[in-house]
Amino acid sequence: xxxxxxxxxxxxxxxxxxxxxxxxxxxxxxxxxxxxxxxxxxxxxxxxxxxxxxxxxxxxxxxxxxxxxxxxxxxxxxxxxxxxxxxxxxxxxxxxxxxxxxxxxxxxxxxxxxxxxxxxxxxxxxxxxxxxxxxxxxxxxxxxxxxxxxxxxxxxxxxxxxxxxxxxxxxxxxxxxxxxxxxxxxxxxxxxxxxxxxxxxxxxxxxxxxxxxxxxxxxxxxxxxxxxxxxxxxxxxxxxxxxxxxxxxxxxxxxxxxxxxxxxxxxxxxxxxxxxxxxxxxxxxxxxxxxxxxxxxxxxxxxxxxxxxxxxxxxxxxxxxxxxxxxxxxxxxxxxxxxxxxxxxxxxxxxxxxxxxxxxxxxxxxxxxxxxxxxxxxxxxxxxxxxxxxxxxxxxxxxxxxxxxxxxxxxxxxxxxxxxxxxxxxxxxxxxxxxxxxxxxxxxxxxxxxxxxxxxxxxxxxxxxxxxxx
Numbered sequence: 001x002x003x004x005x006x007x008x009x010x011x012x013x014x015x016x017x018x019x020x021x022x023x024x025x026x027x028x029x030x031x032x033x034x035x036x037x038x039x040x041x042x043x044x045x046x047x048x049x050x051x052x053x054x055x056x057x058x059x060x061x062x063x064x065x066x067x068x069x070x071x072x073x074x075x076x077x078x079x080x081x082x083x084x085x086x087x088x089x090x091x092x093x094x095x096x097x098x099x100x101x102x103x104x105x106x107x108x109x110x111x112x113x114x115x116x117x118x119x120x121x122x123x124x125x126x127x128x129x130x131x132x133x134x135x136x137x138x139x140x141x142x143x144x145x146x147x148x149x150x151x152x153x154x155x156x157x158x159x160x161x162x163x164x165x166x167x168x169x170x171x172x173x174x175x176x177x178x179x180x181x182x183x184x185x186x187x188x189x190x191x192x193x194x195x196x197x198x199x200x201x202x203x204x205x206x207x208x209x210x211x212x213x214x215x216x217x218x219x220x221x222x223x224x225x226x227x228x229x230x231x232x233x234x235x236x237x238x239x240x241x242x243x244x245x246x247x248x249x250x251x252x253x254x255x256x257x258x259x260x261x262x263x264x265x266x267x268x269x270x271x272x273x274x275x276x277x278x279x280x281x282x283x284x285x286x287x288x289x290x291x292x293x294x295x296x297x298x299x300x301x302x303x304x305x306x307x308x309x310x311x312x313x314x315x316x317x318x319x320x321x322x323x324x325x326x327x328x329x330x331x332x333x334x335x336x337x338x339x340x341x342x343x344x345x346x347x348x349x350x351x352x353x354x355x356x357x358x359x360x361x362x363x364x365x366x367x368x369x370x371x372x373x374x375x376x377x378x379x380x381x382x383x384x385x386x387x388x389x390x391x392x393x394x395x396x397x398x399x400x401x402x403x404x405x406x407x408x409x410x411x412x413x414x415x416x417x418x419x420x421x422x423x424x425x426x427x428x429x430x431x432x433x434x435x436x437x438x439x440x441x442x443x444x445x446x447x448x449x450x451x452x453x454x455x456x457x458x459x460x461x462x463x464x465x466x467x468x469x470x
Contacts (some may be wrong), residue, residue: 002046003020003028003030003044003045003046003409004041004044004045004046005032005044006042009032009041009042012032012041013032013228016035017034018032018033018034018035018041018279019032019033020032020033021033021330022330023326023327023329023330024168024326024329024330025326025329026334027184027322027326029326029327029330030043030044030046031043031044031046031097031342032044036087038338039341040338040341040342041345042345043345046323054116058423058424058425058426059387059394059425059426060424066160073326074139074316075312075313075316075317075319075320075387076107076109076135076138076309076313076316076317077106077113077253077254077256077257077260077313077317078260078316078317078320078321078324079101079102079105079106079260079264079320080102083220084316087228099205099208099264099268100205100208102264103201103204103205103261103264104201105146106201106257106258106260106261106264107197107198107201108142108145108146109142109154109253109257110155110194110197110254110258111145111152111155111157111194112138112141112142112145112157112255113138113250113251113253113254114155114156114190114194114250114254115141115156115157115159115258115446116138116141116159116186116250117243117247117250117251117254118177118288119132119133119159119170119173119174119177120133120246120247121177121183121186121243121247121252125173125244126169126301127301127304128166128167128169128170128235129169129170129173130246130297130301130302130304130305131164131166131304131305132166132167132170133163134304134305134308134309135305135308135309135312136308137163138309140162141157141159141162144162145157150162152193154168154191154194155190155191155193155194155195155197155198156187156190156191156194159174166407167440171318178261182242186239189236190233190234190239192233193230193233193234194230196227196229196230196233197226197227197230197258197261198259199226200223200226200227200230201223201261203219203222203223203226204219204220204223204224204261204268206219207219207220207223208268214344216406217269220268220269221265221269223265224265224266227258227262227265228262230258231255231258231262234251234254234255234258235255239251243291244302245294245296245297245298245302245306246302246305246306248292248293249289249290249293249306249310250295250296252289252290252293253313256282256286256289256317259278259282259285260282260321262278263275263278263279263282264322266278267328271337272328272329272331272332275328276325276328276329279321279324279325279328280325282321283318283321283322283325286313286317286318286321287318287392287393290310290313290360290392290445291389291392291393292313293306293310294306294310294385294388294389294392294449295389297385299381300381303381303384303385303388304372306388307372307384307388308372310392311341311388311391314391314392358360375387375427378427378431379430379431380434382434383427383430383431383433383434386400386426386433387426387427387430390426390429390430391426397426397429400429400430400433401421401424401429403433403436404416404417404429404432404433404436405417405418407436407439407440408432408436411436411439416432
């Protein structure tokens with residue numbers, strides 16, 4: 001996560017006349033303050049990570065940042081009006097409006113993910129159907145729903161109109177799902193879950209208008225109880241039975257949205273330690289859920305679907321949640337006077353400015369598919385799937401590094417037994433792993449030097465043991 005200040009403020013930061021506060025993790029926060037007076041001067045716009053050199057440069061997220069050069073944050077699931085909301089909600093009308101937007105954002109995201117999950121939730125679907133509800137389409141559907149051009153009924157959106165140009169096969173799939181008896185059982189559970197979620201959101205929004213603090217907190221607590229009931233429905237493992245990896249990811253995203261709403265209710269009651277704990281646990285859960293999905297991906301067409309969406313979740317949603325987590329911890333270190341001043345400073349930012357800094361579609365959207373196509377030319381399916389797993393859980397990569405080092409020494413490829421793995425890309429590590437896997441599986445046909453650069457891949461049976469079980 002990077003921050004963009006005005007040129008004048010950035011110049012003062014560069015000379016040390018202003019400083020950026022840091023969370024206890026050491027990460028900088030999007031505020032500039034005078035080190036002498038302690039006064040806050042400006043709140044920055046929040047941007048996607050740029051080309052700043054980090055260990056992620058060797059992997060998918062680093063390549064993506066280099067290719068796109070950064071841009072405004074646009075998460076798929078996470079709410080976007082996080083900054084300073086807990087301070088403003090008690091002090092200004094703008095604070096109330098941001099809470100309303102965050103809750104509405106989560107409600108729309110859940111409905112969109114649920115509707116698109118239904119399209120790919122029955123049987124094996126083709127590339128055409130997967131493409132019809134892929135990452136780019138989700139953004140379009142979400143925008144249509146946000147502007148009330150699509151109606152949400154029983155937690156589902158009728159996608160036939162917006163997907164009518166995607167081809168007959170897609171429309172036929174929507175009808176097939178609508179009349180499938182097996183899916184009907186799942187559908188009813190989701191209808192009930194969304195109904196609970198929607199009522200909880202409305203109750204929470206109404207609670208914010210109550211002037212009596214005790215009554216407000218009571219209503220927020222009651223709405224949270226309803227959210228927990230909804231989460232229990234979406235966390236039911238039986239909903240994932242028979243779904244493809246793509247369908248599972250979409251339903252998992254629904255559960256994450258509800259979990260974020262629960263965190264927001266605690267934040268409204270200033271239960272900062274609880275919020276901090278829940279956000280930390282949610283980040284871990286999201287990574288484990290994604291890893292489970294990536295592990296279960298069995299075809300290139302599913303990987304085509306998963307790659308841009310998982311990349312966006314890792315680079316944007318998790319960045320927003322991590323920022324939220326750091327901000328909550330930092331807020332607790334501020335005095336009431338500092339909190340009041342910071343909240344008033346944020347009120348100077350118009351809603352149009354906030355929208356332009358967060359919602360704008362930017363170069364990253366075209367960069368993601370471009371990066372993926374580039375990686376596909378240099379990898380095979382399992383190698384590319386592993387690279388995505390490395391991005392989710394970097395510690396997995398160490399197992400591959402150790403294997404490559406041992407095999408390189410054993411087979412005489414001493415130059416490949418590097419000790420400085422930090423300089424080696426995920427692409428190279430994954431490709432070398434399968435190069436040695438193939439060599440180990442076939443003792444008769446030794447690869448040539450050309451094959452080292454572009455191996456003739458196959459799918460080793462041992463891969464299923466390389467990732468942890470969910």
